[in-house]
Amino acid sequence: MSTTPGPRIVLVGPPGSGKSTVALALGERWQLAVRDTDSDVEATAGKAIAEIFVADGEPVFRALERDAVRVALEEHDGVLALGGGAVLDETTQELLTAYGAEGGTVVFLDVTLAHAAPRVGFNQARPLLLGNPRAQWQALMEARRPVYERLATVRVLTDGHRPADVAELIEQELAVLRRGEGNPS
Numbered sequence: 407m408s409t410t411p412g413p414r415i416v417l418v419g420p421p422g423s424g425k426s427t428v429a430l431a432l433g434e435r436w437q438l439a440v441r442d443t444d445s446d447v448e449a450t451a452g453k454a455i456a457e458i459f460v461a462d463g464e465p466v467f468r469a470l471e472r473d474a475v476r477v478a479l480e481e482h483d484g485v486l487a488l489g490g491g492a493v494l495d496e497t498t499q500e501l502l503t504a505y506g507a508e509g510g511t512v513v514f515l516d517v518t519l520a521h522a523a524p525r526v527g528f529n530q531a532r533p534l535l536l537g538n539p540r541a542q543w544q545a546l547m548e549a550r551r552p553v554y555e556r557l558a559t560v561r562v563l564t565d566g567h568r569p570a571d572v573a574e575l576i577e578q579e580l581a582v583l584r585r586g587e588g589n590p591s
């Protein structure tokens with residue numbers, strides 16, 4: 407077991423990659439508390455993310471999100487799911503880089519458009535995907551992919567896997583890594 411302070415695992419990836427859902431599956435599998443920075447932001451703001459975007463604007467949301475990620479990395483020791491765009495913030499990038507360098511696990515949940523589309527349904531709850539959802543998703547994934555890949559210590563392709571199976575795949579990947587580092591699994 408890791409002795410790194412902070413969360414046991416942090417999940418990053420685009421909308422529909424399954425961060426929130428897989429976090430719950432991992433929490434159940436490992437009997438760990440689950441936290442989601444999108445929920446933390448909504449609790450702090452007292453309104454839904456879509457409402458924050460409309461009423462206050464994206465910069466306000468991103469500032470709330472930056473604080474939520476910092477606090478969660480400091481005080482949460484279970485499974486942590488981030489919002490899809492949280493990794494774009496420079497402070498968050500620095501914090502995740504440091505967390506990974508100290509032995510923390512950052513998993514990039516990868517997914518292709520064909521599999522993400524039916525999952526998210528591209529509805530009103532995801533303000534960044536309004537307009538032409540497929541094109542928006544593709545553009546943001548293209549821009550963010552290098553960031554997800556750079557910050558992640560593990561990448562798991564989720565296409566065609568149910569959330570519980572993704573959790574199992576993550577566990578297997580981590581076991582392979584531990585063995586590679588010469589630690590028993």
Ligand SMILES: Nc1ncnc2c1ncn2[C@@H]1O[C@H](COP(=O)(O)OP(=O)(O)OP(=O)(O)O)[C@@H](O)[C@H]1O
Pocket residue numbers: 419420421422423424425426427428444487488489490491525526532564567568569572
């Ligand atoms: N591996 C999967 N297979 C099929 N459906 C999935 C999978 N993972 C998640 N889903 C479904 O896709 C939808 C979106 O999943 P989820 O909210 O976990 O994505 P997310 O990565 O947290 O997105 P966001 O960045 O918007 O928070 C949910 O309805 C969920 O049940």
Ligand SMILES: O=C(O)C1=C[C@@H](O)[C@@H](O)[C@H](O)C1
Pocket residue numbers: 420421444455488489490491492531532533534
């Ligand atoms: O990908 C994004 O930028 C977002 C993803 C969601 O998790 C929310 O954090 C919000 O809708 C923005």
Ligand SMILES: [Mg+2]
Pocket residue numbers: 425426427442444487488489490
């Ligand atoms: Mg989520």
